[in-house]
Amino acid sequence: MSIIQNIRDKAAWLVFIVIALSLLGFLLMDAFVGGRGRGGLFGGNNTTIGSVNGEKIDYVDFQKRVQMVEDQYQQQGYPMNEMMRQNVQEQVWNQVIEENVLEEEYEKLGLTVTPKELEDILFGANPPQDLRQQFTNEQGVYDVNAAKAAIAELRKQKDNPMAKNFSDNYLPALMDARKREKYASLLGNTFYVPKWMAEKMISDNSQLASMSFVAVPYNTVSDSAAEVKVTDADITDFINKHKEEFKQEASRSITYVSFSAAPTAADSSAVKTGLENLRTEFATAADPAAFLVRNNSDLPYFDGFVLKSKLQVPNADTIRSMADGSVFGPYLDGGSYVVAKMIGKRNLPDSVKCRHILVSSQTNTDSVAKARIDSIETAIRGGADFAALAAKYSEDPGSKDKGGEYDFASQQFGSLAKEFAEVIFYGVTGDKKVVKTSFGYHYIEVLNQKNFEPAYKIAYLSRPIVPSVETENVASGAANQFAGESRNAKAFDENATKKTLTKLIAQDIKPNDIMIAGLGSSRQLVRWINEAKPGDVSEPFNIDDKYVVAMLTEINKEGVMSAAKARPQVEFLIRNNKKAEVISKKIGASNSLEAIATATQQAVLRSDSVRFASPFIPNVGQEPKVIGAAFNKANQSKISAPITGNAAVFVIKTENISAMPDGGINAETQRNAMMQQMRQSAGFRAMDALRKAANVKDDRAKIL
Template identity: 75%
Template sequence: MSIIQNIRDKAAWLVFIIIALSLLGFLLMDSVSGARGRGIFGGNQTSLGSVNGQEIDYVEFQKRLQLQENQLQQQGYPINEMMRQNIQEQVWNQFIEENVLENEFKKLGLAVSGQELNDILFGDNPPADFRQQFTNENGQYDANKAKQAVDALKKQKNDPMSKNFTEQYLPALANFRLREKYTALLANTYYIPKWMAEKTTAENSQIAAIKFVAVPYNTISDSLPEVKVTDEDITAYISKRKEEFKQEASRSISYISFSAAPTAEDTAAVRTNLENLREEFRNAGDAAQFLTRNNSDVPYFDGYVLKSRLQVPNADTIRDLPDGAVYGPYLDGGNYVVAKMLGKRSLPDSVKCRHILISTQTNTDSVAKARIDSIVGAIRGGASFASMAAQFSEDPGSKDNGGEYDFGSQQMGNLAKEFADFIFYGSTGEKKIVKTDFGYHYIEVLNQKGFEQAYKVAYLSRPILASQQTENTASGAANQFAGESRNAKSFDENANKKNLTKLIAQEIKANDIMIPGLGSSRQLVRWVNEASIGEVSEPFNIEDKYIVAVLTEINKEGLMSPAKARALVEFQVRNQKKAEVIKKKIGTANTLDAVAAATQQSVLNADSVRFSSPFIPNVGQEPKVIGAAFNKAYQSAVSAPIAGNGAVFVLKTESVSAVSDGGLNADEQRKMMMQQMRQSAGFRAVDALRKAANVKDERAKVL
């Protein structure tokens, strides 16, 4: 493996893992710990469930999770438990959608040829990652360079990156193209007739002037017996709207948290420890060895960091330290740190170089050295560096490009130290044979830009952790509470007696990895989904606390219970009852003045009610009233009482007219409507297929 291949693996150009998962993630449109019940770890179950009878394999699922995590890490996102749970749901949905779409692709005979894949990679509209990596100095996509890189990668049959490219990236590209074809077919089936567009345009231009009486719901007291909302009322309401009030199976708990976070004494002990090491650190001749010997939480970096990139607490103070001086201890996040200045120098922000590599992995050391010496002799004798690189270099990533590379200073840590030291610390025009773990390089520094002061700093860092005594105190308190509280009643009594704060976690689902407010808590989630109502847990150690929980609620999949739905719908149901009270007040009044007198309200005017808008000026969003305003029957008589969002309305339409506001004409309206329908075609189709699919989710039994 060449030095440049090492760079690829750690950081840069063709992270095909990332690209593959980016494409797979796109198909959605809108790592899990443990191996319970799987293979040699617990049983024979290797399936996480099925979609339309097709099983979802544990190993393949975990592979996708890891790839997705790699993608996000490469993009700089922290992989915390919330992120991991989101990734798990995304990957699960990917498997579902791939299954349902694969069947549709087969029915329609859709396929992607090898030539199509080449057109995608090397055509006028390549993937964004390809375009970004293989854009030349003129800002144009270099398809030839991209093809050379891909051809070189494919030749490395046993290389993990080559496998990821052929087994993950290319299939993802093919799936993406199939999705495009499928969506295009669906989109082209949508059609808006001209008469419909003309009707929509005509209706949207209408404006009405109305007189009305509004009787607000807040004029009726909530304490009236006739507006009391019962569970039966809630059930009747949600039963008519089952799709809106469907729920997943979930559970709820109450819990007590016993803190095991570092105390002030623990924090002081870490600081004192570093203070005692400060002078020894200052006098240490080998900083790297000292940090290793003293178990520094921050490893030694044998390199310089540009002033603009030295982004640590107290950076200004650290930069001003003389060589050999130390500063600290100071706080950096959850650590105490002592910094030691090791050196300063000017360093370029970017370097352009070229090299020829003769590998010591495919040649003996003596043969490699002899070959590089011969190549150097030929170049000094007038041979072209680029032609020698193309003929002899064993770095496939650069041999066809004259051996050239551009590196930024932030990539120094990803390069072999000897290689990085020469191109960044050497001078423009300098040439040298450099040996690394990969072989012998003949390197020339072509250009260096953006010189800036840089610093080499060693950091002795210790995390602020809870002492054993702190851990024992928290654990002991949690175990005592759990031992005394073996049911819901004693749990509540003991919490009150000990003046402990009882917290609540609701709607915990079987596949959750974490519980909001608690962090990574998969073990607790498993207990929650196996416990009975009123059962109290043993203490769970979650991050810096011990948790004792009691199961308080089990919500089955299906329609919400009245108790759960009440908070969501009680207001609407009460307003419905108030509307009936108001209608009785209105009685048989058949003029606006009579309605106003019966309800002690005023007759109001609205002279700019638009058919195309759900809002009434100075009233609010009242779509039912808008619709009634354009009812011809109400131009000659007052309307029946209308139960709106904020009041009961009775109205009479004074006039209806058409006003052009410079909006879309019928043809433009038709094009816009068709475009909107076609844009949503893919999502609507996949959503319908997902709902119709027979999905069996057994992740909670395995993960």
């Protein structure tokens, strides 16, 4: 309950540490790595999942970090499915690499954080956000003395896990963040742009050219022409000239067939019939919550009312019109059948403003708490100031300094203590009551209620449509039979054809993948793929609502792509280059655009707005080579040589080069902007270079 969750003074440090851990996310994880100068939690473990420049990465430490990040995402409301888990693993792995390579750089440069600097981080003008939130006083100012006192007290508690967490995790994370800031600052300050460069860029970007040209499209040469055939040797030669562009990670590919184990029409009918048989009993059940539990409903009972405008369910109009105690269904709602029972109706506000004073029954005995809240009630009814009493006596830190006031929307009903929620939503404006909840005694006043509309309390008996045992057995049996008869590539293909099964392909499956495109989550299948040889056929794997039998078809080793692998990416480029040679020969030694147009059966075209600063030519497309040639003054006196463009071979003649107004751009402003942009990207570019230079060994696939 948001009103009362932070009331326990004795647990204030627990709240402080939880906030700290959440807000410092990726920094906190640093503390669990057995890196240089700081041992991990299980530093003696010899089980490693890889290394960075010889620094081993321990499996237990890595998994602990992964779990921490998963917990943080879940606290923020993200669903922790297999896709998210794979993303988290990659995120943590990349962070481990970064930390190791950066630590080496820190050591080389002598970057450290002194105790005095750490004091400044904690208590200076820009403290960590979590500390600022925890120790901001009533005037909205960071209370340095309160923070110092609290941290000093925490440091004294040597056996307190929170104290250990603070010293072993939180403080090192802050220091690591400061070292990274220093490193990025050092790199950023190495960039310099001379004024002449900024002036030249302004001048170049204002240039405008007009030109005449002939464009001979590549599609004027047939793809089947012998002279434009692309061989493996052509592709290999192209790759060797552009190796950086064709680097690949280790990966594998499979062909697979699947056997559906999705619920059949009979399965769906069985679920529906089961609910139909429970309709009468559901309608007469005196305790709907117990009935739903007893009959394994997928939807738990919500003992509250839902506003008409918020009731977003199938058949909502029919359900709203039901009398109390009546039922409707079964009806389909997504992948489930549902029977709805109307429990009750009433008018409710969409929003409520209230105020309260809490006396905790956890920091006081029940009798003391009751006596105190009664005294507070008597004082207020006698004319005492509510806000003053709240500030003095309320044990709800979330509202005591705001006069005890809160605003709640109707959607928050279920997150509040039931007794509290019923007073503010079911009562009327002006109500003043003492109620007891699991947190203690509250004196509550309802200040305002807005936007009343009908609301409904409904119980939903829900059953998912799932495959029956028979359906599962049929699919499993068919998959096992196919796998048993298809123990090699030839038999796999023949049986797939004979049984009219569709063969599907999954490519570029990496050793650490959890998800397979088109199949879903199946780490077990990926493990089999990692160990298989080309032509091997798997046993059936149960993935979601199907059974899959896979055959390994390809192994791609880390390094440079093979010609076969690269062909889909580069074949058209190489073919276009060959077509350009054919077209250039057709153009020959012609010395006028008109002659070239006649020889190639094209037209002489014109463009009067070619901008140096733009990669596009109006009505032509993205042709940077042509744009560059248009600003070559040599092409003003004669036509250009043939230019191999993206879509055609071009021959141009520049008619004129002029300048547009530069809009009064100041060279010094431009220069500063260029340096600022370089400095902002310095950290990322440096990290990218360090990663590429690092000796990273990734053995996660052998363990995870």
